[in-house]
Amino acid sequence: MIRNALRDRVDSHVILLVGLLIFEIGVFSILEPATYPTRANFTSMTLQASEIGLLALGIVLTMIVSGIDLSIVATANVAGIIAATTMTAMDGPSSSATATAIIVGVVIALAWGAAAGALNGTLVVGARVSPILVTLGTLTLFTGIGTAATEGKVVFGIDAFTWLGDGKIAGLAVPFLLLVALAVLLSLRLARTRFGFEAYLVGENARAAWFSGISVRRRQFAMYVASGMLSAVAGLVVLGRTNAAQVDFGQSFVLLAVLVAVLGGLDPYGGRGSPLGALLAVAVLQAMSTGLNQVLVAHTGSNFFKNFAWGILLIVVLAISQRSRTPRNNRKHELRDKTPEPDSHNTDTSR
Amino acid sequence: MSAVLTVAEVSRSFGGVRALHNVSLAVEQGAVHCLVGENGSGKSTLTKIIAGVLSADAGTVAMAGHEPRSGVNPGLAIREGISVIYQDLALFPNLTVAENIAPCERTASLTPHWRWRSSAKRAAAAALEELGSAISPTTVVERLPTAERQLVAIARAMTRRPRMILMDEPTAALTHQEIDRLLALVRRLRDEHSMSFMFISHKLNEVLELADSVTVLRNGVVASEGPAADYTIERLSNDMTGRTISSARPTKAPTGREPRLTVTGLCVKGAVEDISFEAAEGEVIGIGGLLGSGRTELALSLCGLLKSSEGSVEIDGVALRPGHFQDAIKRGIAYVPEDRLTEGLFLDRSIRDNAAAAVASEHTSRLGALNRSALHATAEHWLGQLHVKTPDYNDAVNTLSGGNQQRVVLSKWLARRPRLLILNGPTVGVDVGSRHDIHETIRHLAKDGTTVIIASDDLPELLAVAHRVLVLSSGQLRHDILTGDLTVQALWEAISADSALS
Ligand SMILES: Nc1ncnc2c1ncn2[C@@H]1O[C@H](COP(=O)(O)OP(=O)(O)OP(=O)(O)O)[C@@H](O)[C@H]1O
Ligand SMILES: [Mg+2]
DSSP, X not given: OHHHHHHHHSOHHHHHHHHHHHHHHHHHHHHOTTTTTSHHHHHHHHHHHHHHHHHHHHHHHHHHTTOXXXXXXXXXXXXXXXXXXXXXXXXXXXXXXXXXXXXXXXXXXXXXXXXXXXXXXXXXXISOOOHHHHHHHHHHHHHHHHHHHXXXXXEEOOGGGGHHHHOEETTEEHHHHHHHHHHHHHHHHHHHBHHHHHHHHHHHOHHHHXXXXXXXXXXXXXXXXXXXXXXXHHHHHHHHHHSEEOTTTTTTHHHHHHHHHHHTTOXXXXXXXXXXXXXXXXXXXXXXXXXXXXHHHHHTSOOTHHXXXXXXXXXXXXXXXXXXXXXXXXXXXXXXXXXXXGGGHHHHHOO | OOXXXXXXXXXXXXXXXXXXXXXXXXXXXXXXXXXXXXTTSSHHHHXXXXXXXXOOSEEEEEXXXXXXBOSOOHHHHHHTTXXXXXXXXOOOTTSBHHHHHSHHHHHHSOOOHHHHHHHHHHXXXXXXXXXXXXXXXXXBGGXXXXXXXXXHHHHHHXXXXXXXXXXXXXXXXXXXXXXXXXXXXXXXXXXXXXOEEEXXXXXXXXXXXXXXXXXXXXXXXXXXXXXXXXXXXXXXXXXXHXXXXXXXXXXXXXXXXXXXXXXXEEEETTTEEEEEEEEETTXXXXXXXXTTSSHHHHHHHHTTSSOOSEEEEEETTEEOOTTOHXXXXXXXXXXEOSOIIIIIOOTTSXXXXXXXXXXXXGGBOTTSBBOHHHHHXXXXXXXXXXXXXXXXXXXXXXXXXXHHHHHHHHHHHHTTOXXXXXXXSTTTTOOHHHHHHHHXXXXXXXXXXXXXXXXXXXXXXXHHHOSEEXXXXXXXXXXXXXXXXXXXXXXXXXXXXXXXXX
16 A cells, blocks of 8 residues: 555656666766866766756657657757857947847847747647657758758857856756756646646647647647747756857757657657756666666776667667556557547548 | 357456456357446446457456467457457547448458459448448548447447447447347347357347346446346346436526527528527427437537538527537537547546546636646535446546446536537436436426526436427427426337428
8 A cells, every 4th residue: 555655656666766876876986986076076977967957858848749849959059050140240348238149149049949849849849840850850841950050160159158058056967957947847847837738648648638638739839839938938048058059969969859858758659758857868878878888988998888878778778667657558558549630530430 | 059258257456456256157159248337337347358359367368169278369259259349439530431331351361452442442331331321432431420330330340240249338438229120230240150159238228129138347346147038127227326326307497587598590500490499498399309410510500510501509598609619618518429539538548637637717717827736626526426436546547447437528528517508419328326316416407597408319208307309300490398207118209200290
């Protein structure tokens, strides 16, 4: 009874991730006592994890409504390019000019993210094209826009903006604080609002949600817009950290962000998972990646095992969590493939 | 005669829920054994244990000439000659009718695919023909309405010509003629091929018509058993529920009330022609008619799920936007769909969330914050009103028995306190006791002023709740009958007579 009650409150998947994180930190601290459990190392880990974490949040949101956004990195890079260009153009000798440049740059970059997300949302929801195809398409489109604007070259930002990348508040990296704040905020929004409650239902069974009077399309659309804006934030963080923006930065981050989301307990079929889960998953991956790096570099001088180890970790976690999930009926997946087509319902029912 | 299937002292629990306890029964060779019981009494669980898709905690199942077994092994059960029509059908929605009906032969032989396809098509057409159905074998299953999917599942089980067929509520979604044909086919297979059947149904009259012997389950234990001749409908429902179920009639029709729903000259292309009627506040109107009479289409166009081509639907004097379901919902219309699995339920989510799905907006602050405890309270209130049987509202809704799932769908809509409630087959797959309760709920709602439209195939149901029945045929309104002292027979004649003319 008590175990049941506990299980109901805390997702077993979260327990698994927390356990893994503690285990990793313990093992690597024993193996590399001089370099791993240090303040400097933790700061550097949180910093590295932030960008991928922000991108993963976008994937999380779209996956909750059983979609996906593969254009995140392209959106982020274009956002960085736009911000860098605007800031450089508007920057002046006075500090007020710099402040204006930064504010305008950030606002334009976020607006770009929202617009990119709105395009994805419109195509997925309005034209009912599969989200994978839509966002692969816009990935190419956005990359094209970025390339055309920069001719593929690196654009530099302004020094004042680097605070977003390497500033610290109370000893914690700003990008990390931003990630945690956004993850907590989004989790609260999903858990405590009508929007969140209905979004999960849409992900679970869009057809039944529509029949229940929920505005399915509006929920889905909002998630793509949010994903675009989160990507823009990630782009700004990269700009802050490197003081540069570039169209082909971090291409491999897309798949990594998808993996983080799934590792964090998201179901590609929708209706499950939370931003905090993804946050934990990023932590697990980063703790492992940094630890392996240190161990391997210290002992073999190379770190090619890293990807290999990540792969194993992902498979193990997925196998365990998937297994604990199977009793929850597979019927859903059969049924879900009937995509919600509210308007075509007419043709469905007229015999 | 000898037993072809022997179930010996089978028990099974799910977590803390005891679904079956010491259940024994025997099915004779060449006989139809009917299994009846309330929703959640364990009928489907027993079927699944016999089919080898669930294991028994204790006890065994044995087919004549084979070892007793209790574990999970569906392949073994098929080899022993058992074929099953599951309550949720277990079809492949993305495959065609032919591919669904004949998939087994394919794996068994090395016939090239193209040749298999044409032979599968022929086999499927023949099997469906036997059931008197004209479904095209090349249609993809997910495009079929529920009744036709049910026929596909039945045809699939029949083509294997097994020794024994388990049918879990095969008639729930079927119309009268289809049911008659199915029952005739079952009798023929029993008499000519000495096939055996275990037949589950909540329609007690068809149970008595078909059964050679009966087992009544109540809360997972055998409440009574014996030859069908020993049973009457009263005894069956008594043994099932432990209470006497009286057949009730609607409370008096309201008089002198404002019309809530006004339908004028409503047309839906190819389905409904020029229908006009009014429904007052607190009135219950039944829509009767055969399959293809436009019954379903009329119900759907009232709530905007089908776009009407002409005419208007007015609620309290204000016209609805045709073909606009969300608008209809906002105006206080609730529609309880026919297909609860895909259109009504969020299978993996909790019972409570399912019941709360349509009322989140009512418990939201201006800033969008959801008051979960109030939302839960509302959901639980209606789940309680409809007597949804479960140890915990946190359980996923897919752990409920079929009839209880139906009540969850109803709870979801009743929670909205709709002004106009449109029901499409509201008690499909629901046991006599709950059916009675649901009817009682409908009568109560009407008394409190809700207008109810109920499209149903179930004539006693229409007579039990409706003040008037609109009889449709070929898309036209043929009769508008007051139910007062109407008998089932008279209603049936009104419904079927016109279709013979057209
Ligand atoms: N997978 C499961 N997990 C938990 N409980 C279950 C599961 N399957 C069935 N049950 C429970 O076992 C009991 C018997 O269910 P079952 O589906 O056999 O009922 P039934 O007699 O077929 O009802 P119905 O007429 O509504 O189809 C119910 O209380 C149900 O909630
Ligand atoms: Mg059942």
